[in-house]
Amino acid sequence: xxxxxxxxxxxxxxxxxxxxxxxxxxxxxxxxxxxEARPGELVTLIGPNGAGKSTLLRTLVGAQxxxxxxxxxxxxxxxxxxARERARRLAVVLTEPVDVGQMSVAAVVALGRMPHxxxxxxxxxxxxxxxxxxxxxxxxxxLRDRPxxxxxxxxxxxxxxARALAQEPAVLVLDEPTAFLDVARRIExxxxxxxxxxxxxxxxxxxxxxxxFALRRSDQVWLIGGDGTVTAGAPEDLAHSDAIARAFAGDNxxxxxxAATVVVADDTVPGATLQVLGAGxxxxxxxxxxxxxxxxxxxxxxxxxxxxxxxxxxxxxLDGAHVPHARGVGFDTLVAHLRDQAVPLREDVxxx
Amino acid sequence: MSGRGTGxxxxxxxxxxxxxxxxxxxxxxxxxxxxxxxxxxxVLLLAGLVxxxxxxxxxxxxxxxxxxxLTGRGTASEVHRTIVLDxxxxxxxxxxxxxxxxxxxxxxxxxxxxxxxxxxFVLGVSSGAIxxxxxxxxxxxxxxxxxxxxxxxxxxxxxxxxxxxxGVLLIALGIARRVGDPVVVLxxxxxxxxxxxxxxxxxxxxxxxxxxxALATFTRGSVRNVTWNELxxxxxxxxxxxxxxxxxxxxxxxxxxxxxxxxxxxxxVRRVRFLSLAGVAVLSGVTxxxxxAIGFVGLAAPHLAxxxxxTSDHRVVLPASALIGASVVLxxxxxxxxxxxxxxxxxxxxxxxxxxxxxILWVLLSGRAxxxx
Numbered sequence: 069x070x071x072x073x074x075x076x077x078x079x080x081x082x083x084x085x086x087x088x089x090x091x092x093x094x095x096x097x098x099x100x101x102x103x104e105a106r107p108g109e110l111v112t113l114i115g116p117n118g119a120g121k122s123t124l125l126r127t128l129v130g131a132q133x134x135x136x137x138x139x140x141x142x143x144x145x146x147x148x149x150x151a152r153e154r155a156r157r158l159a160v161v162l163t164e165p166v167d168v169g170q171m172s173v174a175a176v177v178a179l180g181r182m183p184h185x186x187x188x189x190x191x192x193x194x195x196x197x198x199x200x201x202x203x204x205x206x207x208x209x210x211l212r213d214r215p216x217x218x219x220x221x222x223x224x225x226x227x228x229x230a231r232a233l234a235q236e237p238a239v240l241v242l243d244e245p246t247a248f249l250d251v252a253r254r255i256e257x258x259x260x261x262x263x264x265x266x267x268x269x270x271x272x273x274x275x276x277x278x279x280x281f282a283l284r285r286s287d288q289v290w291l292i293g294g295d296g297t298v299t300a301g302a303p304e305d306l307a308h309s310d311a312i313a314r315a316f317a318g319d320n321x322x323x324x325x326x327a328a329t330v331v332v333a334d335d336t337v338p339g340a341t342l343q344v345l346g347a348g349x350x351x352x353x354x355x356x357x358x359x360x361x362x363x364x365x366x367x368x369x370x371x372x373x374x375x376x377x378x379x380x381x382x383x384x385x386l387d388g389a390h391v392p393h394a395r396g397v398g399f400d401t402l403v404a405h406l407r408d409q410a411v412p413l414r415e416d417v418x419x420x
Numbered sequence: 421m422s423g424r425g426t427g428x429x430x431x432x433x434x435x436x437x438x439x440x441x442x443x444x445x446x447x448x449x450x451x452x453x454x455x456x457x458x459x460x461x462x463v464l465l466l467a468g469l470v471x472x473x474x475x476x477x478x479x480x481x482x483x484x485x486x487x488x489x490l491t492g493r494g495t496a497s498e499v500h501r502t503i504v505l506d507x508x509x510x511x512x513x514x515x516x517x518x519x520x521x522x523x524x525x526x527x528x529x530x531x532x533x534x535x536x537x538x539x540x541f542v543l544g545v546s547s548g549a550i551x552x553x554x555x556x557x558x559x560x561x562x563x564x565x566x567x568x569x570x571x572x573x574x575x576x577x578x579x580x581x582x583x584x585x586x587g588v589l590l591i592a593l594g595i596a597r598r599v600g601d602p603v604v605v606l607x608x609x610x611x612x613x614x615x616x617x618x619x620x621x622x623x624x625x626x627x628x629x630x631x632x633x634a635l636a637t638f639t640r641g642s643v644r645n646v647t648w649n650e651l652x653x654x655x656x657x658x659x660x661x662x663x664x665x666x667x668x669x670x671x672x673x674x675x676x677x678x679x680x681x682x683x684x685x686x687x688x689v690r691r692v693r694f695l696s697l698a699g700v701a702v703l704s705g706v707t708x709x710x711x712x713a714i715g716f717v718g719l720a721a722p723h724l725a726x727x728x729x730x731t732s733d734h735r736v737v738l739p740a741s742a743l744i745g746a747s748v749v750l751x752x753x754x755x756x757x758x759x760x761x762x763x764x765x766x767x768x769x770x771x772x773x774x775x776x777x778x779x780i781l782w783v784l785l786s787g788r789a790x791x792x793x
Contacts, residue, residue, distance in 0.1 A: 129684070131680075131683070150686075151683065151686040151687070151688060152686035153686075154686065155684060155685050155686030156686070158684075159684065160680075160681075160684045162678075162680055162681060162684075164678060164680070166676075166677050166678055166681065167534075168676040168677060168732060169676060169726065169732035170726055170730055170731050170732045171676065171731060171732050171733065172731075175731070175733060176677075179673060179674055179677065179685065180685070182670065182674055182685045182686060182687070183685055183686040185670075235685070
């Protein structure tokens with residue numbers, strides 16, 4: 069029962085988002101959006117480029133007023149809050165790089181205390197404690213005395229998260245936080261954000277292009293279709309109902325359930341099928357190689373059997389009634405061999 | 421409230437008292453100590469320059485007498501008293517205030533423009549002030565240099581200078597927000613300065629040659645004509661704006677992160693930018709109206725302050741810039757002709773350029789100007 073009555077940290081009620089223009093009708097990008105992010109939830113916002121991710125985020129953080137409807141932050145209309153009141157409840161991490169000149173990590177993070185301070189900007193004990201906690205939570209406690217400009221992109225991004233945490237917000241909004249990071253930094257940041265939902269109790273909303281991360285880590289996905297609608301739901305629901313596949317649909321693209329992301333559609337030759345025998349990862353990557361060569365792996369015996377042995381490099385052998393016997397070592401030779409085989413096979417299918 | 425268990429969080433922080441945090445105490449305490457020491461050195465340097473500059477001149481006054489007169493318990497002669505208090509002190513105070521004003525204005529402009537090369541002189545703001553003042557001086561009949569004017573006319577000229585400075589600032593900022601590249605903005609500022617200068621030249625060409633000398637002093641920078649009467653205007657306006665700048669220090673720190681981040685921290689970016697620019701316009705307008713266009717101080721002093729303090733925090737950079745700027749102007753004044761060693765005196769700009777030009781070159785060559793906008 070308590071779960072149901074938990075108030076939303078951030079709510080969009082019948083929001084239309086878009087741009088007002090001078091002496092011309094406003095452009096509506098998103099229409100009649102209903103969304104709700106609860107405390108401690110990790111919400112990812114996904115959608116194709118140009119669908120309105122940035123417009124929605126800007127509207128949710130109060131940087132641009134909604135064309136219709138209300139954005140509620142802790143139950144209060146975000147456009148009615150003063151900038152300071154808003155900053156005490158909501159913090160943002162932007163994509164744009166910052167250049168602060170000579171400033172230590174601790175000083176940058178301390179800027180996050182600004183909405184809580186008096187106009188003289190004097191820090192109190194609770195300000196210092198909040199900065200220390202933010203540094204530790206974002207995993208940059210060790211860097212506190214280093215100049216921000218000396219840090220790597222991944223470290224800087226974490227410092228900017230720490231600065232946002234120092235605001236002690238109820239809602240933390242991140243605009244493509246993983247955009248400039250390599251795979252390892254991305255995973256670190258993702259793990260950190262997941263931890264933060266538990267340690268800070270804040271609702272975290274982030275936009276990303278990384279579908280696999282969005283589906284694996286988030287409690288809720290907000291999917292922007294290209295048609296001005298926003299669908300909210302559990303990642304599995306959106307994937308299972310093909311909503312994600314439809315939103316990202318394009319030529320030569322399919323949604324791969326196993327990889328939980330959109331992948332290039334295989335360019336297969338009709339009738340070029342074979343059965344793969346083997347175990348574990350060897351078999352998995354053998355099927356990968358088969359697809360890359362333009363063939364389709366199937367479960368039944370079709371007179372063409374590929375057998376792989378575990379071990380590196382992998383030994384393979386091709387056998388069966390409809391295919392000349394061949395063997396080799398390594399997947400590169402397998403792909404080369406299968407590609408050579410693919411063209412005559414098509415004629416087999418036609419004649420047989 | 422947010423209903424996210426803040427009470428529990430507060431309990432945790434109360435259990436960790438600030439003093440037993442091992443990472444913070446030693447290093448930050450050492451830093452605070454060195455900052456205080458640096459400020460003490462700067463204040464002493466400035467005080468020393470004030471005394472030396474008052475002592476030196478065509479009639480030398482012993483340093484002991486100067487100290488006695490300044491502290492009000494001297495046994496110095498009436499002649500020395502008059503020289504120190506009526507002839508030299510106003511000029512020294514004017515130079516001090518001008519240096520501080522230009523440096524604080526420059527430091528704010530560098531943050532507002534997100535450009536390490538911004539300063540009132542380089543971006544043509546001083547030229548705009550001269551243009552504004554020149555229009556009033558040359559346009560009103562029969563009056564020459566400011567010292568001949570009553571307070572009301574003085575304020576008129578000063579107001580025109582401030583308006584001219586504000587005009588150039590607005591144009592420069594408008595361009596800076598469209599063109600990201602600091603070097604382009606720098607060139608634009610230089611061109612605006614030339615343009616304002618050209619208009620002044622045109623005005624001069626069509627007016628009485630008697631006033632040429634007055635304007636020539638104006639464009640080269642000098643604090644030698646300032647009297648107590650005029651100093652009141654400089655002192656009051658500079659004091660007001662310098663105090664305002666202290667209040668702006670914290671929001672300016674947020675602006676270092678960029679406009680959007682500053683906005684997300686609850687800073688009213690438009691208001692801060694307006695107040696800061698208005699302050700810069702007053703500082704450079706007033707300074708230029710009374711002391712002429714003093715170049716490069718506004719550019720160099722903030723860089724020296726940041727370099728010495730190793731921080732961009734405006735709460736210490738602004739006061740340190742003020743002290744350094746004041747010292748640089750007084751030092752330049754000493755070299756330029758206040759030392760009593762030469763009969764002729766140099767324009768202040770010829771001396772300040774020795775400090776400013778190397779700083780510009782250093783900023784350009786070290787790549788600091790190549791920020792991504």
